[in-house]
Amino acid sequence: MLKINGLSKYFQSGEVLTKAIDGISMSVGSGEFVAITGASGAGKSTLLNVLGLLENFNEGSYEINGTEVSKMGDRQKAQVRNENIGFIFQSFNLLPYLSVYENIELPLKIRGINKSERKKSVEQLLEKFGLANRAKHLPSQLSGGQQQRVSIARALSCAPKLILADEPTGNLNSEMANEVFSMFEEINREGTTILVVTHDEGLASRAHKTIQIGDGKVMQVS
């Protein structure tokens, strides 16, 4: 599904050149559940952003579903992203002025899905994630764990083939973190490929494969 070879991504700020990703090669097969670990500043978020087509890279190659990303234009990238990838972030990134229902509905609206189809999908997701009685709440009226459940439901609303999650349990207590990983396991069993960045070794060990990143390089695969 994803295949990168000798991938590098640099940031130039003033005189300082940071190699956030420094020659990483790896592949992620369809249906895999992969954890990415590593110290702060190792390049995990940059890697996830490049894999999610949110950022460009400087060197190397990246194939997604057999298509080379450096040959894609911005429109094609946006299309591949919208049709294939769901993002989950540490800080939930829910829109504060939209209800739980509206947050989950938004990606479907952007895709031009009609209202009755949207209603069907959103209601299914609310049910699945135990949020049916929270549909009209604003994010600020929910606990952290509930907010992350909403953001996972939102990421799943367009039935993505790939979920990219950047420290999704970083703001949660261990019980809620466990619950989020259990949801990932369930989503993965249903066929969605998952790449999750985490600091928690216990959680990482629940993935099929762990890739440890350090200084923009792959340190260990286990």
Ligand SMILES: Nc1ncnc2c1ncn2[C@@H]1O[C@H](COP(=O)(O)OP(=O)(O)O)[C@@H](O)[C@H]1O
């Ligand atoms: N937009 C940016 N501009 C300049 N440097 C950046 C930018 N984003 C990340 N970096 C640098 O790239 C390195 C990797 O960052 P990041 O991918 O956020 O690491 P991690 O997610 O593992 O903590 C760090 O040294 C960071 O300072």
Ligand SMILES: [Mg+2]
């Ligand atoms: Mg990060």
